[in-house]
Amino acid sequence: MKGVIPIIAIDLRNPKPIYEQIKDNVKRLIITGALKQDEKLPSVRELAQTTSINPNTIQKAYKDLESEGFIYSVTGRGNFVAPSPKKLDSKRVEALYNTLKATVSELSYLGVSESDIEKVVHNTILHSTPQGGKKND
Amino acid sequence: MKGVIPIIAIDLRNPKPIYEQIKDNVKRLIITGALKQDEKLPSVRELAQTTSINPNTIQKAYKDLESEGFIYSVTGRGNFVAPSPKKLDSKRVEALYNTLKATVSELSYLGVSESDIEKVVHNTILHSTPQGGKKND
DNA sequence: ATAAGTGTACTATATATACTAGTACACTTA
DNA sequence: TAAGTGTACTAGTATATATAGTACACTTAT
Incomplete structure (x- = not known):
């Protein structure tokens, strides 16, 4: 295939x-x-x-x-x-945090409520770890 | 000045x-x-x-x-x-939601916990609405 | 050994974008 | 009138993006 x-x-x-x-x-x-x-x-x-x-x-x-x-x-x-990462890439995480802050700030500024934003965050996490792969090797 | x-x-x-x-x-x-x-x-x-x-x-x-x-x-x-927006710009909000999902997904993939992500979201919202401007006109 | 499929590394070209540089003009304020 | 402002141009340069074509080493199956 x-x-x-x-x-x-x-x-x-x-x-x-x-x-x-x-x-x-x-x-x-x-x-x-x-x-x-x-x-x-x-x-x-x-x-x-x-x-x-x-x-x-x-x-x-x-x-x-x-x-x-x-x-x-x-x-x-x-x-x-590739296999999922074993240890935190702190630089990448830092960059993603900055993006996250900017995005959430603007959503809030545009009038979207905190609870609506948190719903999206929660649902996203539910759908992004179907591997069941927790890191404990 | x-x-x-x-x-x-x-x-x-x-x-x-x-x-x-x-x-x-x-x-x-x-x-x-x-x-x-x-x-x-x-x-x-x-x-x-x-x-x-x-x-x-x-x-x-x-x-x-x-x-x-x-x-x-x-x-x-x-x-x-400019004054803060009066009504929701649904296109912009949709685009921001997509960015939010991609960012949260990758953070989760990199091993960041949901509670850590939610902390950042919550703190960001606290710091981004010092105007006290809720929209109820 | 051969052939097909694969990743990889080049060169070359065309186009769009980003940035700088300079000029000009209408408007506001003092 | 003068200074400061936004705005609209033209022109040129540098970089990024994408395409086109070629070449070579490797893997797999025959």
Whole structure:
């Protein structure tokens, strides 16, 4: 079976770079557990064909994802989902906290209630750990 | 008194465009209440001087902020903080919810606990509504 | 050994965006 | 009148993004 990816939506009219959109999609699928550890991703050429995107653009996305620890590459075999991180990447967490603060601040400013925001947060966490993988090895 | 802005931090080594950094800074100051409604912002030329940024870049940031509803401009007088929004901008809220979900998902994936995330959310909301402005008109 | 599929590394080109630089004009305030 | 303000242009440069094409090493199956 080929490396079939469920939902990769690329919007060419979106000002966000294509390789960023690909990264976001793959990250989402990994984080939500739609793609399991060591599962094979579509090959660079295959995904390039199915999405009508240049192979170089796909490769850039994969390369970035590898350097960020989400996937790993094996020459001649393909790209695979990396195991979930063992220890906290404090720099990345710090950056995400800053994004979180800015987002919550603006939602609040726009009139969204705290309880509505907390509902979204709670539901998101419920849906993003279907692996059951707690770190105690 | 000139339009003095407390904290405008521009990092030229940051890959994020300068005008985006300016926008983020001004938005943060408005959202957190550091800048009050109808308060005057530094003039395009003044901020350009104090930050050593080209006036055109400042103007682009201000223009964007105006079209997003955060500030308003008066020719010959200056730029001022707009009143906080009266009704929900559902498109913007939807976009912020998507950002919120992606951020919370990744934090959870990286091993941050739900309670830690909720703490940050709660503290952020406490610090971002010093206006006391609830919408019930 | 061969062929197909894979990752990877190049060069080159085109386009869009970001930024700087300079000028000009209408408006407001003193 | 003068100074300060927003705004609208033109022009040029640098960088980022994306495409196109080629090449090579590796893995797997035949």
